[in-house]
Amino acid sequence: MPPKRQASGTARTAKQSTLAFHGSSNKVTKSGARAQTAKKNLSDVKKSAVEQEAERGDVLKSPHFEPTVVEKPAKSAVKEQPASTPEEIEARKITEKRIKQYWAEKEKSRRAARVHQDDLSVHEKILREFDMSSHYGPCVGISRLRRWQRAHRLKLNPPIEVLAVLLKEQEGGDANMVQRSRMDELLNSNGLELEMGVV
Numbered sequence: 101m102p103p104k105r106q107a108s109g110t111a112r113t114a115k116q117s118t119l120a121f122h123g124s125s126n127k128v129t130k131s132g133a134r135a136q137t138a139k140k141n142l143s144d145v146k147k148s149a150v151e152q153e154a155e156r157g158d159v160l161k162s163p164h165f166e167p168t169v170v171e172k173p174a175k176s177a178v179k180e181q182p183a184s185t186p187e188e189i190e191a192r193k194i195t196e197k198r199i200k201q202y203w204a205e206k207e208k209s210r211r212a213a214r215v216h217q218d219d220l221s222v223h224e225k226i227l228r229e230f231d232m233s234s235h236y237g238p239c240v241g242i243s244r245l246r247r248w249q250r251a252h253r254l255k256l257n258p259p260i261e262v263l264a265v266l267l268k269e270q271e272g273g274d275a276n277m278v279q280r281s282r283m284d285e286l287l288n289s290n291g292l293e294l295e296m297g298v299v
Contacts, residue, residue, distance in 0.1 A: 243279035
């Protein structure tokens, strides 16, 4: 290896010490100046805290301080319903006869009748068919109503009859059970419930 070149005109600077991670010579030492400034900062904090306490005391003792009382509006006997969308208004106008016609058309388009769904109501059949249709997005983790609204916003043209069934079922029975898809119930239920036949 060739010898190191040294600049002839510049002053020598101190060499950097070699790092050593063993032995007793690697203790961390702190400068005293830093510790003194830390003590000063701590005393400043204590003073400012005392000053804030005094200011609060002045505010509480001042004659201008008056507690404010917030009046709660009286609850009306009629619950205010959120503004219905035009689709919801149209869906509320759909009759039970039109819902049954919609399902009859769906059944005609199939090769065979759904024998395993004989014991279900027409509403439940429509909702289950909507749940299993992947065309309108995933059915797990989202309520049926939100899924319908999402599909409508994305212009996927979900059937208005499904919204009508959802609104009728929601008004008539347990709104939470209507909103969960059957697939969501099966995937999120305990194995114990399935064995007992609860679900």
